[in-house]
Amino acid sequence: MNAGAASSSAENRFTSEEMGLDPKRTVAELKELRALTGDENGAQRVAWTDTWLKAREWFLAKVKDLPVEQHYDAAGNNWVTLRGESERALLLGGHVDSVPNGGWLDGSLNVLAALEVLRRFAAGYAGRPPVTIRLVDWADEEGARFGRSLLGSSAFAGTHSIEADRGRTDREGIRLEDAMRRCGFAIDDFPEAQRERRNAAAYLELHIEQGPVLEGLNSPLGVVLGTKGVERHAITFHGQEAHSGSTPMSARRDALAAAAKLALEIRPIATKHPDAVCTIGSVKTFPGIVTAIVGRCEATLDQRDLNAGVLAQMYRDAREASERFAREEGCTVEWSRIWSIEPVPFHPELIQLCEDAVRETAGSAHRLPSGPLHDAAEVARSGIPAVMMFVQSLGGISHNKIEDTKEEHLELSVIALDKLANKTVEWISRS
Numbered sequence: 514m515n516a517g518a519a520s521s522s523a524e525n526r527f528t529s530e531e532m533g534l535d536p537k538r539t540v541a542e543l544k545e546l547r548a549l550t551g552d553e554n555g556a557q558r559v560a561w562t563d564t565w566l567k568a569r570e571w572f573l574a575k576v577k578d579l580p581v582e583q584h585y586d587a588a589g590n591n592w593v594t595l596r597g598e599s600e601r602a603l604l605l606g607g608h609v610d611s612v613p614n615g616g617w618l619d620g621s622l623n624v625l626a627a628l629e630v631l632r633r634f635a636a637g638y639a640g641r642p643p644v645t646i647r648l649v650d651w652a653d654e655e656g657a658r659f660g661r662s663l664l665g666s667s668a669f670a671g672t673h674s675i676e677a678d679r680g681r682t683d684r685e686g687i688r689l690e691d692a693m694r695r696c697g698f699a700i701d702d703f704p705e706a707q708r709e710r711r712n713a714a715a716y717l718e719l720h721i722e723q724g725p726v727l728e729g730l731n732s733p734l735g736v737v738l739g740t741k742g743v744e745r746h747a748i749t750f751h752g753q754e755a756h757s758g759s760t761p762m763s764a765r766r767d768a769l770a771a772a773a774k775l776a777l778e779i780r781p782i783a784t785k786h787p788d789a790v791c792t793i794g795s796v797k798t799f800p801g802i803v804t805a806i807v808g809r810c811e812a813t814l815d816q817r818d819l820n821a822g823v824l825a826q827m828y829r830d831a832r833e834a835s836e837r838f839a840r841e842e843g844c845t846v847e848w849s850r851i852w853s854i855e856p857v858p859f860h861p862e863l864i865q866l867c868e869d870a871v872r873e874t875a876g877s878a879h880r881l882p883s884g885p886l887h888d889a890a891e892v893a894r895s896g897i898p899a900v901m902m903f904v905q906s907l908g909g910i911s912h913n914k915i916e917d918t919k920e921e922h923l924e925l926s927v928i929a930l931d932k933l934a935n936k937t938v939e940w941i942s943r944s
């Protein structure tokens with residue numbers, strides 16, 4: 514904290530400390546959850562498994578003595594509601610599910626920091642804050658077992674895809690629909706989860722950055738502008754398989770050579786724009802043997818940016834470059850879209866409130882886009898004003914047992930989320 518931290522609280526009437534916010538408790542609870550649901554390889558809270566259910570049961574015990582109502586919606590999202598003077602609601606979101614061998618903070622920091630903020634609201638207003646405060650633990654954010662991320666929040670947003678999802682299977686051949694039913698939820702009831710959008714006035718989500726930007730800037734906290742849009746394509750270069758011994762270098766039509774040129778060219782294509790990224794994550798060669806020139810090369814391209822125009826430009830640039838390299842190498846190239854999603858910018862006024870909260874807590878406030886998708890993107894797509902706050906990740910590593918953040922930064926993030934929640938309650942009351 515810096516000197517500015519105390520001065521802003523006049524308009525909030527109570528300082529966080531007066532109202533019983535205890536950021537150290539959040540860190541202690543994160544460790545408790547790690548001990549309960551992790552092993553030597555990391556967090557094992559994969560959605561729709563027994564360990565995930567155990568984590569949720571543990572969480573229920575944490576809220577049972579608060580003056581709140583709790584229920585699961587039709588998609589398995591867990592809602593904890595503190596009724597306020599107004600029915601208009603501030604939502605605070607996170608996810609206790611993890612990837613297999615995941616980290617201790619991804620998703621659970623959001624949930625447990627939100628719990629601390631909820632406790633503070635319950636204690637500070639004799640259990641009745643000016644607006645309703647709702648904590649949501651989204652079901653299956655990671656999509657780790659069935660390959661479908663943001664499942665619960667997409668049901669809430671009404672962007673779910675029941676027919677495409679029900680038959681998805683895990684490695685053992687178990688269907689998503691059946692794994693859900695075992696936990697007490699029916700995929701056909703998904704549309705009912707949209708009811709939870711009633712009275713939702715704003716959505717806040719704290720998350721670890723999962724990247725190296727804030728650490729590089731020496732900033733504990735950051736303001737998230739939105740989630741980047743994604744263009745994902747399969748690119749196939751066709752050349753000519755030929756013998757590696759008998760074919761002169763000048764006579765080759767090497768599909769890998771064209772792909773390799775593209776793999777390097779995506780760097781300048783991306784770095785023309787400040788926050789854009791392009792990745793060729795997979796390259797397969799055919800026939801793929803030591804004595805043959807590559808006749809066919811299949812590559813994947815993933816491009817991301819917060820600006821739809823930049824995304825479209827990068828796609829055109831990459832496509833044009835691939836055609837040029839194919840010509841140079843005597844090959845042809847074809848493209849097919851694997852998947853895409855538009856950029857989701859967060860709400861400008863909430864971005865400003867988030868910046869104020871971060872600045873008051875940590876001194877500086879860097880604005881950055883999110884490369885990974887988050888539940889907040891689904892909420893924002895459904896028309897609810899939303900914003901996210903990031904806390905620094907050590908080494909930028911996540912989805913790994915070594916994922917970590919300094920404890921002092923975790924504590925700052927709870928304080929900043931609390932300030933942002935206060936500001937947002939006032940914003941909801943004003944608007």
Ligand SMILES: [Zn+2]
Pocket residue numbers: 608619620654720
């Ligand atoms: Zn997450």
